[in-house]
Amino acid sequence: MRQCWYNRATLRLHFSHNLAHQTKTKGLPVTEEIITLDSFAYGGDSFGRLPDPQSETRGRAIFVPFALPGEKVRIRLTEEKRGFARGELLEVLEASPDRITPRCPHFGDCGGCHYQHLAYERQLQAKAEILRDQLQRLGKLSDPPVQPTVPSPTPWNYRNQVQFHLNAEGKLGFVSLDQRIIPITECHLPAAELLELWPQIDIETIPGLERVSLRCGSEDDRMVILESSDPEPVEMEADLPVSVIHSGPGGSLVLGGDDHITIEVLGRPFRVSADSFFQVNTAMAEKMVGHLLENLEIQPGDTGIDAYCGVGLFSAFLAPKVARLIGIEDSPEACDDFVINLDEFENVELYEAPVEEVLPTLDLHPAFLVADPPRAGLGRATLEGIQSLGPRIIAYISYDPATLGRDARFLSEMGYRLRQITPFDLFPQTYHIESLSFWERD
Structure with missing residues (x-):
């Protein structure tokens, strides 16, 4: 090889458990509406229209997360623009037949998943519809x-990589819809190899340490990447069979193990370094x-x-x-x-x-x-x-x-x-x- 360098029946579902933290009203007076959603919108929301106070027709577009097309819902307006608005789901008055019970207790608070309340076959259809639109x-x-x-x-436990943020107490978490870091006790997206590794990681509060990424490859090949704003590497001891990388402003430094993992695709091994992208x-x-x-x-x-x-x-x-x-x-x-x-x-x-x-x-x-x-x-x-x-x-x-x-x-x-x-x-x-x-x- 030559290298060239070039410089979703009526049912009342209440959402007070996690969704109270979903959004902020951004200084707006509390305004509630009852609407029916029409379709999926790209970004995880469902799309509908607000009642027009000036007529009997439907008015501005409204985007509501965690609601499904066809559902009659009660919402609170959280953001209003000239041509559209955004709303917080308060109650599902008439539920879609596609609605299911989410698997994860963090769903609705954590910003990582958007469709756990939607049957998987319908998720697939929705994505094709959104793409066409x-x-x-x-x-x-x-x-x-x-x-x-x-x-x-498999619609679960498919990710070969997961990135955690750290809260002020040094707990691993994900970023919520309102940009809080939520400590996570369970997640159903990482691969089994990462689910086994994740609970074993105990990190103290370390200045500059902002994120922890986990990656897995072939034959129990696993890596922990400590992402820091401090160029000085973190001192740590690892009693786990993993590679540990410190990634800071000055680049990456191997603290233990190898500087890469190996991921196999169609029988072919690929070397993937800590800072290299690979499909998750x-x-x-x-x-x-x-x-x-x-x-x-x-x-x-x-x-x-x-x-x-x-x-x-x-x-x-x-x-x-x-x-x-x-x-x-x-x-x-x-x-x-x-x-x-x-x-x-x-x-x-x-x-x-x-x-x-x-x-x-x-x-x-x-x-x-x-x-x-x-x-x-x-x-x-x-x-x-x-x-x-x-x-x-x-x-x-x-x-x-x-x-x-x-x-x-x-x-x-x-x-x-x-x-x-x-x-x-x-x-x-x-x-x-x-x-x-x-x-x-x-």
């Missing part, structure tokens, strides 16, 4: 070919890789680009199928992992620099481009770089339907047609929607 409204696509959401093999749902990462390979239509003589390539998750499976593959990534740690993970390939090049800077410098006409950008999406500069190269097909892995909708409009203007888009449920119980779309030139 974003593409229609933001992307101006009249009939986007959204496929059914690919379910996670390993089983779904496998499904996405398989879907990409089945739909990308690669030819042996092709040249392809893997933009935002990370540690090489997609590149490692693309490289054996093409004549030349170019990876682009600006994280030095991920680049180091990429080099090791793809060291066997002589037809792979890696540029360590921002994607929007590298694309305009490439003098080639790639057959395809795979892009897996962060939540912010591609953006105009990167899209202009893609346009200058003119790949026949673009495979776009998106984490945010809103930024995807924005980019979809630009892709259409550039002469690309959306052939297929499939949502993948990498994040059950949450509003997050990962998708893989294929765009072809008209």
Whole structure:
């Protein structure tokens, strides 16, 4: 490998247990309304309309978390804007048949989950509906070919990584909807390996220590990452078979064990360092890789680009199928992992620099481009770089339907047609929607 450096029956449900802390009224007089919700909105809320005091029609849009479409609810207004408002759910007067009992006692207070009260099959449908809506409204696509959401093999205990914040007493917790740190006694999203590790971690209050991340890989490979604003490393003793990393302003320092974990995808091991990104749902990462390979239509003589390539998750499976593959990534740690993970390939090049800077410098006409950008999406500069190269097909892995909708409009203007888009449920119980779309030139 060559490395290139580039500088949801009537039922009354009361929500006084946790939701009292849900939001603040931001100085508004206490205003309560009874409304019926219409649909899901991206971000975990349900959408409805407030009564119009000037007429018998429905007025401003209202967004309410923890309520479901079709439900008649009593709410309190917490925020009012010119065109919309937000509300706090006080009582469900008529419940949706899709509503179930949440598994976690922290649900409604902790900000990590949004759909535990919604049956899983309905979660999958809702995410496809939301994705379609974003593409229609933001992307101006009249009939986007959204496929059914690919379910996670398990809707619980799927995360290979979890990040805790620390409260003033040094207790591990998550951030609530109103930005408090809530000490957590149970969570049903981390993988079994992390559930076993987490209760064994006892951390005293340490100045500068802000977050603790846990990661797990293959064969009981586990890591604790201490994220601190203090450049001085934390002194600690670990009686657990884990690697411990101090991550501070000056970089990462190994306090014990290794500087990386190994995660296996489709039988292939990937080195993942403490500061490198990797998909949090390993089983779904496998499904996405398989879907990409089945739909990308690669030819042996092709040249392809893997933009935002990370540690090489997609590149490692693309490289054996093409004549030349170019990876682009600006994280030095991920680049180091990429080099090791793809060291066997002589037809792979890696540029360590921002994607929007590298694309305009490439003098080639790639057959395809795979892009897996962060939540912010591609953006105009990167899209202009893609346009200058003119790949026949673009495979776009998106984490945010809103930024995807924005980019979809630009892709259409550039002469690309959306052939297929499939949502993948990498994040059950949450509003997050990962998708893989294929765009072809008209």
